[in-house]
Amino acid sequence: MLDRITGMRVFVRAASAGSLSAAARQLEMSPAMATKHVDALERRLGLKLFQRSTRRLGLTDAGSQYLEACQRLLAELDEAEATLVSQRVEASGLLRMNVPLSFGSRFIAPLLPAFARRHPAVQVELGLTDSQVDLIEERWDLAVRIGRLADSPLQARRLGDCPMLVCAAPDYLERRGVPRRVAELGQHNCLGYTLSSWGGRREWAFGRDGSVRVAVSGDLAANNGDALLAAALGGQGLIYQPLFIVADALERGALVPLEFDHPPHPLGGIHALYPPERRPPAKVRAMLDYLVESFAARPAGLR
Numbered sequence: 001m002l003d004r005i006t007g008m009r010v011f012v013r014a015a016s017a018g019s020l021s022a023a024a025r026q027l028e029m030s031p032a033m034a035t036k037h038v039d040a041l042e043r044r045l046g047l048k049l050f051q052r053s054t055r056r057l058g059l060t061d062a063g064s065q066y067l068e069a070c071q072r073l074l075a076e077l078d079e080a081e082a083t084l085v086s087q088r089v090e091a092s093g094l095l096r097m098n099v100p101l102s103f104g105s106r107f108i109a110p111l112l113p114a115f116a117r118r119h120p121a122v123q124v125e126l127g128l129t130d131s132q133v134d135l136i137e138e139r140w141d142l143a144v145r146i147g148r149l150a151d152s153p154l155q156a157r158r159l160g161d162c163p164m165l166v167c168a169a170p171d172y173l174e175r176r177g178v179p180r181r182v183a184e185l186g187q188h189n190c191l192g193y194t195l196s197s198w199g200g201r202r203e204w205a206f207g208r209d210g211s212v213r214v215a216v217s218g219d220l221a222a223n224n225g226d227a228l229l230a231a232a233l234g235g236q237g238l239i240y241q242p243l244f245i246v247a248d249a250l251e252r253g254a255l256v257p258l259e260f261d262h263p264p265h266p267l268g269g270i271h272a273l274y275p276p277e278r279r280p281p282a283k284v285r286a287m288l289d290y291l292v293e294s295f296a297a298r299p300a301g302l303r
Contacts, residue, residue, distance in 0.1 A: 091282040154278075163266075164241070168238045190204065190216035218244075
């Protein structure tokens, strides 16, 4: 009995190439065998799939419908087989991963030694930058992004949350006073993050939906959170930053968190992004699983 799956593959190739002989060459079988496979399909269905002439095959109406079904089923079958095969393949090769500078230095780089021990055949190239990169154009395998995700074809896996807060050094607050309402921020030296649309040098956003906008100003703006942290530790002004930037300084009392009449605008989650492939390479899946596992073990607020 002829194999139905092989018959479907012959039919799809013949429909695409316009001839059974071409399909036979592509599948490395004889034209006679290709013909037998299509004949068997037509007998099983009780329908003609092709209008045959001496020059070219043409699909019947039934053949057109069956072609769509075959293409879908064969693609799903190929994907299922590829998934099983890929599970046996060891993660290997160069993995190019792009992450924000401060977050990457604090939380990603320290994870890499254990990852290297777990996957010794993977070499990691770590790109540290707060600027957005084009994963596909610049050929990055993986990226970590903090904040709300823009619409894109990229796939994403959530690693955790990223709370925001306003804080300042105790000596600054002693000199300038402690603001209690967001409207009072206009009277303070607010150090802005230039890559933020709502925590920048001219305006800070508050409220769950970010609708409470407050005009601010300050004598320093920077495109890196650690630079702003250093300035705040020196008593220069207020900063509006993710908890992961200021957590250590808060714990030792070098910075003081401020509470206002409106809550901080949630920055959004921490996500790992990767190109839109049906099944990412083993090296990418290995890093994704490792990051999810590692961040699940972190304290709330640092995930």
